[in-house]
Amino acid sequence: MLVEGIKSRPVYTGLSIQPRARRHIFALEGEGAHALLDRKPALDDTALSRSEILYVARGSQGKGNDEALRALGTDMFFAAPTIATLLFRLRGTLTTAHMGTRLYIAGTEGFIGQAMMVALDHGMDHASIVTEHRGSLARRVQCVHCKGVTEDVTHSPFSCGHCGLPLLVRDHYSRRLGAFQGVNIDAEEPGSAPDPEELFL
């Protein structure tokens, strides 16, 4: 049911450490912590002294990722209670940042999309931001009808959390909104929506 080959579908190429960066900012969510922990060999003392980690545990609460990240010994470590607090802190960091600063984002797609929006807002080019998808495949979806955004969507079709229409989750992605597009699936014949499939666990 998912239309294949949509160009706007983001590609996450993996958290490669940029050796010439003057400052590294890692925005990590949940299992995204492992994207950085797995790269520990690439982090020498210079890189660590130039690094700042912003972490939010979410689904990985209690798994000890925060302690493992703190133990890396980066210049700064901040554990945020929610995504909103992490993004607020990220905004502050980017406001005073200089060129030569590279941003790395790892976690679920919804988190990557939201952190990416903050970065774009600071004039960063999306292609220069290093990303890695970790954890759940759940999507952040915008209803194209009521414009409401529903987080952590695992099924398609699903009921819009705002207007209630059954929405087909497309691969069509908006960088500006950091969300996939959800389109009403039974507009011609209300009530004819197929059963939801668990596509994004």
Next chain:
Amino acid sequence: MSGGTEIPVRVTRVTPVAHRIKRFRFERSDGRPMPYFSGGAHVIVSMNDNGHVRRNAYSLMSAPYDCSAYEISVLHVEDSRGGSSFMHEKVREGDEMRVSHPVNLFQPDWRGRKHLLIAGGIGITPFIAMMEQFSREGACFEMHYAIRTRDRGAYCEDLIARYGPQRVKIYCDAENDRIPVARLLDSQPLGTHLYVCGPAGMIDGVLTTGLEAGWPEQNLHSERFLSSQPGKPFSIELTRSGRTVHVGHHESMLEAIEAAGIDAPFLCRGGACGQCETMVALCDGKLLHNDVYLTEEEKASGRKVMLCVSRFEGKALHLDL
């Protein structure tokens, strides 16, 4: 014609600007307005030198929103293949010429928060139109302009007077004053884009310094126009039109093909845009790739060639044209 329809123009003013640099003002012969363009754009000027047509790319330096005329500045290069000599020695006020529609291969990234412009010598011209547009849009920019000597530096005083010494810095080589590129790149706010135009060595140096300073390649922009280099004459066979064309010592393949009356695609004529990319049907010899468009792999594969600046040495070259 492949470069798009040409605009008939009259040369309404020729102004000496600096040592070996002249400014030309073109107004439409039919009195209609020129098309608007965007800062960084260039046109191809067609020069009819007693029946021999030369075409050179020149950056537009007039204000992008001023459609009363186009202005370009031409440096009379020492080893001119004829284009800049023709502009300097033959073109007079009142002459009729033809220019292409504007093409922009050096577009500023308008998402940028700040624009850092670095010019060397005549490389200042695209930035003059760009700064006009930045200034009108209220965009933040800074110009660092390197010149060899004071008498060769075009528009230094004008630019300082227009934008202020805090935004336009001049560095004179003869006074041992160089652009401190590394220091400059260390202190730019996030979201800055860099643009460089000037001699090839300067462009390479600035781009390398940028990457070393940790800048992403997406924020580093450059424009270099190459001119076709002279070389040994050779012949090419055009498989589709069934013609054989001889390329002379001072000619480019594109010029020879055009002179033979065959329509070949082109835009920048300087090895940068990719428009004149042509498939090679057979190559018994060596392709001399002089462009900056094809990747190293493509160059090595020998399957494609850019007609505007590249040459050939060997027995036979067949092109799909």
